[in-house]
Structure formats: C-alpha cells, structure tokens
Amino acid sequence: MKPLEGAIALVTGATRGLGKGIAIGLGEAGATVYITGRTLTSSPESTGSLEETAAAVVQAGGVAIAVPVDHSDDHQVQALFEQIQTDQDGQLDLLVNNAYAGVPALRAAYGKPFWESEPTFWDACNDVGLRSHYVASVYAARLMVPRQRGLICTLSSWGGLSYIFGVPYGVGKAACDRMAADMAVELKKYQVASFSIWPGIVGTELMTQFAAEMGLADPASDAQADASPANYNWETPLLTGRVMAALAADSTVLRRTGQVQIVAELAREYGLVDADGKRPASLRSLRFVLPYAVPGLRQYAGWVPDLEVPWPVLLLGPLGSPRA
Numbered sequence: 546m547k548p549l550e551g552a553i554a555l556v557t558g559a560t561r562g563l564g565k566g567i568a569i570g571l572g573e574a575g576a577t578v579y580i581t582g583r584t585l586t587s588s589p590e591s592t593g594s595l596e597e598t599a600a601a602v603v604q605a606g607g608v609a610i611a612v613p614v615d616h617s618d619d620h621q622v623q624a625l626f627e628q629i630q631t632d633q634d635g636q637l638d639l640l641v642n643n644a645y646a647g648v649p650a651l652r653a654a655y656g657k658p659f660w661e662s663e664p665t666f667w668d669a670c671n672d673v674g675l676r677s678h679y680v681a682s683v684y685a686a687r688l689m690v691p692r693q694r695g696l697i698c699t700l701s702s703w704g705g706l707s708y709i710f711g712v713p714y715g716v717g718k719a720a721c722d723r724m725a726a727d728m729a730v731e732l733k734k735y736q737v738a739s740f741s742i743w744p745g746i747v748g749t750e751l752m753t754q755f756a757a758e759m760g761l762a763d764p765a766s767d768a769q770a771d772a773s774p775a776n777y778n779w780e781t782p783l784l785t786g787r788v789m790a791a792l793a794a795d796s797t798v799l800r801r802t803g804q805v806q807i808v809a810e811l812a813r814e815y816g817l818v819d820a821d822g823k824r825p826a827s828l829r830s831l832r833f834v835l836p837y838a839v840p841g842l843r844q845y846a847g848w849v850p851d852l853e854v855p856w857p858v859l860l861l862g863p864l865g866s867p868r869a
Contacts, residue, residue: 547575547606548794553636555579555629557616557681558644558673561593562749563700563782567641568598570786572607574794579629581614581644616644616677626684635692639793640685642699646673647717651710659712670713675720682728682739690735696793697732699725700785701741701805703828722805729803738802742789745809745828748779777843778826778833784812784819791815810853829854 554571558564560582568578580598587594599609612628614621629637650669654662678699689695704710705718725741732739788811792798809827811817818824826832832849836842842849 547573549607549638549790550575552576552638552793553579553629553633554639554641554793555581555625555637555681555685556641556643557581557614557677559598560584560591560595561598563744563747563785564641564643565593565598565601566782566784567643567786567789568607568609569601569605570783570788570790571639571793572602572605572609573787574790575606576639576790576793577608577610577633578602579610579612579625581612581616581625583613583615585611585613616673616681617646619680622677622680623684626681626688630688635688637685637688638695639789640681640695640697641789642678642681642697642721644673644677644681645700647671647714651714654711657711662711666711667713670711671717671720675717675724678721679724682724686728686732686737689737690732693736695737696798697725697728697737697739698789698792699739699741700744701725702743705741705743726803733799733802736799738799740801740804740806742785743805743807744780744785745807745825745833746776746779747782747785748776749782777837777840778828778846780808780825781820784808784817784825787817788812788815791817813851826851827853 549571554576556564556568556571556578559568559580564580564582568580571578580595580602582595584591584594586596595611595613599611602609612625614625616622647670650666654666659666682697682699685695685697699721701718701721702709704715705722708715722741725739729739785808788808791811792806807827807829809825809830812824826846830851830853832846832851834854835849836846
C-alpha cells in the first residue's frame with residue numbers, strides 16, 4: 546500500500562511549475578489530488594494545463610481531480626472547498642498553498658527600484674499569493690479542525706529572509722512565513738499542522754525563462770545539471786512534491802508546526818532524491834555556499850561537508866533580516 550493511499554490533498558496553482566511537481570509527487574505516494582489553475586486545456590498560448598498535470602499524476606500512480614479556479618475570486622475558491630466537502634464527506638488531509646501570479650510582474654519590474662513601478666506591483670505579487678493562501682487556508686481549516694487532523698503547507702522562499710526580487714515580493718514571502726506560523730498557534734490544539742516551505746533554486750518553466758531573460762542562466766542548459774555554472778544546485782519541482790508526500794505521511798508532523806521547512810534539508814532527512822537521483826544541498830549548507838562563492842569548487846562540491854550554517858550566524862550575514 547502506498548503511504549498516501551486514501552489521503553485527500555489539494556494543490557493550488559498546479560498547471561505547471563512547483564504546483565505540477567508537487568501534485569506528481571503526491572500522486573507517486575498514492576494520494577487523491579485536487580489540482581487548481583485557470584487553464585484547463587493546453588493551447589499554443591499556454592504554458593501547461595490542468596489536463597496535462599492530471600495525466601502526469603495518474604501516470605505517477607495517484608488520482609487527479611482537476612478543478613478550474615481563479616484564486617483571485619473568493620467565490621470560486623469557496624465553491625472549490627464546497628465541492629471537496631461534498632465529494633469527500635469533508636475529508637481534506639493536505640492543503641498546499643502554491644498559486645502565484647506574480648512572475649510576469651517580477652519580470653517587468655526586475656532591476657527597478659520600487660518607486661519606478663506602479664503601486665499595482667504590490668497586488669500583482671500578493672493578491673494571488675499571500676492573500677489567496679490565506680483565503681484557501683480559512684476554508685481548509687473549516688474542514689480539518691472538526692476532523693482533528695490535517696496539514697497546511699504554504700510555499701514561501703528565501704526571499705522572506707533576504708532581498709531577491711524587490712519589495713513586494715520579499716514582504717509577501719516574509720508575510721507567508723508569519724501567516725503559517727501564526728496559523729499554527731491557533732491550529733495546534735486541533736491537531737492540525739501549518740508551516741511554510743522553502744524550496745531551493747527551482748528550475749520551473751517560468752523561472753528558467755525568467756533567468757535566461759535576465760542573464761542569470763543558460764536557457765539551453767538542463768536545470769538539473771549541477772556542473773553548469775548557470776544552473777548550479779537547481780532543483781526540479783518533483784523534489785518538493787516528494788518532500789510534501791513524506792510530510793503528509795509522517796505521523797509526527799505536528800512537531801514541525803509553525804516552523805520554516807527547507808526542501809533540501811527535509812529531502813536529506815527523509816532519504817529522498819530528485820528526478821535525476823541526486824539530492825541538492827540546502828542554500829544554507831556549506832556544500833552550496835562555498836562552491837557558489839568559489840565557482841572553481843563546484844565540480845568538487847560533493848567533497849564539501851553538507852553542514853548547515855546555524856540560523857543565528859546566517860542572520861548576521863548577507864541574509865540578515867532588516868536592521869539599521
């Protein structure tokens with residue numbers, strides 16, 4: 546029996562990228578996965594579709610239920626959870642808050658100070674993102690709390706700790722981390738866990754295109770080719786999916802509630818590998834930091850100890866939180 550057989554999961558924003566990889570990883574573990582997004586059927590203009598993700602989930606061994614949802618519309622989100630309530634008799638074991646519509650805005654604003662972008666840049670980053678994560682969590686909690694079990698995972702990033710893509714992005718990711726932690730305080734007594742998830746550098750379709758346009762990566766290179774300077778230590782979305790499946794199957798997961806969880810570190814703890822059979826290093830590991838700083842060491846990265854820099858030390862360095 547697969548570890549998540551009989552489990553019901555919901556992955557928002559699953560037409561492509563991280564959401565698709567997460568859905569496939571849950572499918573590998575045997576889960577029934579509801580997937581949402583705005584594009585049901587692929588077209589020449591689209592990058593991914595719910596139908597394509599559903600087929601991949603089924604091929605991986607799971608059950609996929611595709612529900613077209615625009616997460617900027619609260620009524621559509623409410624209807625989604627009403628459908629789960631009806632279809633599954635109120636059972637929802639895992640919510641993955643992943644839907645995010647900010648990449649085009651980040652691309653357009655890249656390299657500009659915040660005042661040179663319109664104030665709507667904030668909404669583009671945090672409406673379908675921070676706000677939609679909160680809305681989905683409200684409805685998920687209404688299903689999980691009465692059953693005294695469940696897990697809410699909110700996708701965030703290292704941008705919540707350090708400047709990456711501009712002011713609205715960083716504030717939104719820091720808020721995701723705080724939201725997950727504060728929800729954990731109120732949910733814990735009901736045996737429902739909540740935490741934020743930090744993947745590493747993920748070679749999604751849009752991230753690969755974005756990095757190429759900004760001169761940050763080689764568009765012809767494999768996102769998993771660790772030897773490539775342009776894509777050093779990149780992950781595929783599937784690794785996050787496999788980590789999510791392991792978390793959902795972990796009977797002691799409540800001990801992690803309220804904390805930031807780093808994909809690469811969880812992969813090591815659970816003994817998981819990426820699609821190519823390799824395991825990337827955490828972005829705070831010496832195995833990543835030293836070769837990243839000294840590119841000549843990258844081919845020898847396997848010899849560098851996979852030891853994480855302690856958070857107090859990390860906060861004193863370039864990833865430190867805001868201070869005068």
